[in-house]
Amino acid sequence: DGFILTTFHVTGKRHETVAERDESLNPIVMMHGQACDATAWVGEGDRRVLPLPFRLFDRGFDIYLASNRGTKYCQQHKTLNMEQPEYWAWSWAEMGIYDDVANVKFVAERTGKKVSYLGVSQGTVQMFYALAKLEKEFFADHLFTFAALDPCTISIDEG
Secondary structure (H helix, E strand, C coil), X not given: CCEECCEEEECCCCCCCCCCCCCCCCCEEEXXXXXXXXXXXXXXXXXXXXXXXHHHHHCCCCEEEECCCCCCCCCEECCCCCCCHHHHCCCHHHHHHHHHHHHHHHHHXXXXXXXXXXXXXXXXXXXXXXXXXXXXXXXXXXXXXXXEECXXXXXXXXX
């Protein structure tokens, strides 16, 4: 829908050559939570513990850190700019059916494999929506697994 996304590919440790990946494993797209971007997976935190993307990488997985539209690394659009109200006229639903689809498609085409998607908080609810709308049309052919960490859901008390 015109948003230009940035997805980071973990290729190795600083000052080392690109590490070989375990070809038997499916690549992983990791999607951040609300008010974050891809750097949330590796940013602030206990430096005595290796961040999850790097632990998965060390175990042989091919890791991609995605960001949603409007975040620090995804502020471009083909025809709109951030000052226009139309630029901001979207919700987690569009993040699911456009951003998640774009990231999964990109990684699947690049690797030739079905993709595992690991979402946290908002990253889970947008994939829940995307699966509800596009499971048979897209995800059945492109998604291997979906891990929903800290699902972002609501309940309605009608009492």
